[in-house]
Amino acid sequence: MNFVVIIFGSALLVFIGGAFGMLYRGIDRKLVAHMQGRVGPPVVQPFRDVQKLLMKENIIPGGAITWLFNAAPFLALISAASLLLFVPLFGQPALLGHYGDMILVLYLLIVPSLAFVVGGFASSSPYATVGAQREMIVMMSYEAPLAVVALGIAWQTDHVAAANPFLMSTVAQHPIWNTLGPAGVVGAVLMLLTLIVVTVGEAAKVPFDVAEAETEIAGGLLVEYSGRNLSMFYLADVIKAFAMVSFVVALFIPYNLSPVVGVTATVPAAIIDGLFFLVKVLVVMFFSISLIRAGLARFKISQASTIYVIAMTIVALVGLILVWADTVI
Numbered sequence: 001m002n003f004v005v006i007i008f009g010s011a012l013l014v015f016i017g018g019a020f021g022m023l024y025r026g027i028d029r030k031l032v033a034h035m036q037g038r039v040g041p042p043v044v045q046p047f048r049d050v051q052k053l054l055m056k057e058n059i060i061p062g063g064a065i066t067w068l069f070n071a072a073p074f075l076a077l078i079s080a081a082s083l084l085l086f087v088p089l090f091g092q093p094a095l096l097g098h099y100g101d102m103i104l105v106l107y108l109l110i111v112p113s114l115a116f117v118v119g120g121f122a123s124s125s126p127y128a129t130v131g132a133q134r135e136m137i138v139m140m141s142y143e144a145p146l147a148v149v150a151l152g153i154a155w156q157t158d159h160v161a162a163a164n165p166f167l168m169s170t171v172a173q174h175p176i177w178n179t180l181g182p183a184g185v186v187g188a189v190l191m192l193l194t195l196i197v198v199t200v201g202e203a204a205k206v207p208f209d210v211a212e213a214e215t216e217i218a219g220g221l222l223v224e225y226s227g228r229n230l231s232m233f234y235l236a237d238v239i240k241a242f243a244m245v246s247f248v249v250a251l252f253i254p255y256n257l258s259p260v261v262g263v264t265a266t267v268p269a270a271i272i273d274g275l276f277f278l279v280k281v282l283v284v285m286f287f288s289i290s291l292i293r294a295g296l297a298r299f300k301i302s303q304a305s306t307i308y309v310i311a312m313t314i315v316a317l318v319g320l321i322l323v324w325a326d327t328v329i
Contacts, residue, residue, distance in 0.1 A: 006095070006096070009095050010085055010095060010096075013084050013085065013089065013095055014081040014084055014085075014239075017081075017084040017089065017239060017242060017243070018081070018235060018238065018239050018242075020242060020278070020281075021235075021238040021239045021241065021242035021243075022046035022047055022050065022235075022238050023043065023046075024241075024242060024245075024281065024282065024285055025046045025238050025241070026041070026042070026043035026044060026045055026046050026047075027043055027282070027285075028285060028289055028290050029041055029043075029045065029046075030042075030043055031286065031290045031294075032290050032293060032294045035290070035291075035294040035295075036294055046234075046238065049234065050231050050234060050235060053226075053227060053228065053230050053231035053234065054227075054228055054231050056226055056227040056228075056230075057226070057227050058070075058226060058227040058228055058229050059224075059226045059227065061123055061124060061125065061224045062124075063124035064122055064123050064124045064224065065122040065124075068118060068119075068122040069119060069122040069123055069224075069229075070229060071118075072115045072116070072118045072119030072122060072233075073115070073119060073225070073228075073229040073230070073232035073233045073236070074232060075111070075115040075118070076111075076112045076115035076116060076119070076232065076233055076236035076237075077232045077233075077235055077236040077239075079108055079111035079112050079115065079236075080111075080112045080235075080236040080237075080239040080240040080243065081236075081239055082108055083105065083108050083109065083239070083240065083243035083244075083247075084239065084242075084243055084246075085100075086099075086100040086101075086104055086105050086108065086168070087105060087168065087243050087246050087247050087250055088168050088169075088172060088246070088250045088254070089246055089277065090270075090273065090274035090277045090278075091256050091257075091258075091270065091272075091273025091274050091276060091277045092270070092273070092274075093168075093169055093172070094168055094169075097167065097168055097169050098167075098169075101164065101166035101167045101168065102150045102153070102154065102166045102167075102168065102171075102251075103150070103166055105168075105247060106143075106146065106147065106150060109146075109202060109240070109243075109244065109247075110139065110143070112236050112237075112240050113135060113139045114139075115236070116132070116135055116211070116221050116222075116233070117132045117135050117136055117139075117221070118132075119221065119222075119225065119233070120132030120135070120220070120221040120222075123223070123224035123225070124224075125223050125224045127220060127223045128220060128221055128222070128223050128224055130220065131211045131212065131213070131220025131221040131222075131223070132211070132220075132221055134210045134211040134213075134220070134301050135204075135211035135220075135221060137301060137304075137305050138201055138204075138208060138210060138211065138301070138304055138305065138308070141201075141304065141305040141307075141308035141309045142198045142201045142202065142308040142312070144308070144309060144313045144316075145194045145197075145198055145308060145312040145313045145315070145316040146194075146195070146198050148191075148194070148313065148316035148317055148319075148320055149191045149194050149195050149198075149251075149316050149319075150166075150251075151320065152187070152188075152191050152316070152319060152320040152323050153165075153171060153176060153191070153251050154166050155320070155323065155324065155327075156176050156179060156180065156184070156188075156323050156327065157170055157171055157174050157176070157179075159179070159327050160174050160179045161173065161174045168250055171250065171251060171254060172250065172254035175252075175253075175254050175255065176188050176251075176252065177252075180323065180326050181326045181329075182326075183322050183325055183326040183329075184322060184323045184325075184326030184327070185326075186319075186322055187318070187319040187320065187321070187322025187323040187325075187326065188252070188319065188323060189319070190315050190316070190318055190319030190322070191316055191319040191320070191323075192248075192252050193315060194312050194315050194316040194319065195248050195251070195252070195288075196248070196284075196287060196288040197288075197292075197307070197308075197312050198308070198312065199244050199245060199248060199284075199288040199289065200288055200289050200292050200293065201304070201308065202240065202241070202244045203237075203240070203241040203244060203289055204237065205241075205289050205292075205293045206292075206293035206296060206297070206298055207292070207293065207296040207297060207298050207299045207304070208299060208304050209298060210298060210299065210300070210301045210304055213298060241289070242281070245281050245284050245285050245288065245289075246277075246281060248284050248288065249277065249280045249281055249284055253280050253284075256269075256272075256273040256276065257272050257273060257276040258270075258272045258273050
């Protein structure tokens with residue numbers, strides 16, 4: 001019975017997560033357009049894009065490694081969808097939260113990017129090859145600050161909880177803001193700032209979209225993809241962005257609204273917490289993706305790498321040191 005629940009629950013969660021991911025992508029595009037003085041596409045445009053791509057023919061370029069070229073989009077979509085099973089969504093514990101923790105989520109965040117890289121190299125296009133190289137550089141650059149933030153959260157949780165500090169359920173039961181003094185709160189704010197900047201890189205949006213850079217390398221990684229393969233990459237990108245923002249919410253805003261308003265009935269509480277979760281995701285998405293890409297131009301690859309490897313790693317380490325100092329003093 002548990003196996004059946006997991007199978008159907010996973011399918012339902014991926015469907016709902018993908019739908020909300022596309023909805024938030026449409027909202028993001030509309031918000032950025034208005035901030036830049038444009039009308040922008042309708043909010044439902046991502047759904048139309050996927051529908052159109054599914055109707056198109058798959059074209060495989062000459063010289064491509066066919067099986068790898070076709071496998072990369074599938075790997076990207078499956079790995080991105082798997083993230084939704086280990087990240088708490090809609091105010092509820094993660095479906096497979098007892099089988100994985102923050103470390104697993106960090107690994108799963110890498111796999112879609114690797115699939116994009118593999119697809120780029122397999123396409124045999126020089127533009128895609130340049131995009132794949134850039135994607136690898138950016139991916140390796142933001143892993144250091146991301147790991148420092150995860151370590152800082154686990155470090156603090158370990159001092160207030162007896163359970164595994166890397167479990168998302170443990171973090172949700174002991175929000176970091178409830179366990180810190182003034183110095184630790186400043187450190188947590190610095191780690192949150194780091195994660196916000198990492199989020200825009202994980203989502204491959206301006207100013208960190210150097211792997212695509214349409215005006216420079218004609219779409220980069222995906223220049224040779226079309227039809228169903230491109231739709232799978234598109235869905236993987238949307239779902240990964242939604243999962244990443246949800247991961248930020250789970251680490252730093254793991255609060256539910258139903259206890260505050262005094263609702264204890266199961267169904268009404270779940271509805272209230274689910275709606276509150278969607279609001280939290282929208283707010284985090286606005287500050288971590290929409291606002292940044294509306295106000296900044298694309299970085300050069302050297303600038304993007306330097307920001308993550310040096311600037312954001314230092315900010316995250318300072319935050320970790322402040323959290324540690326707050327704990328031991």
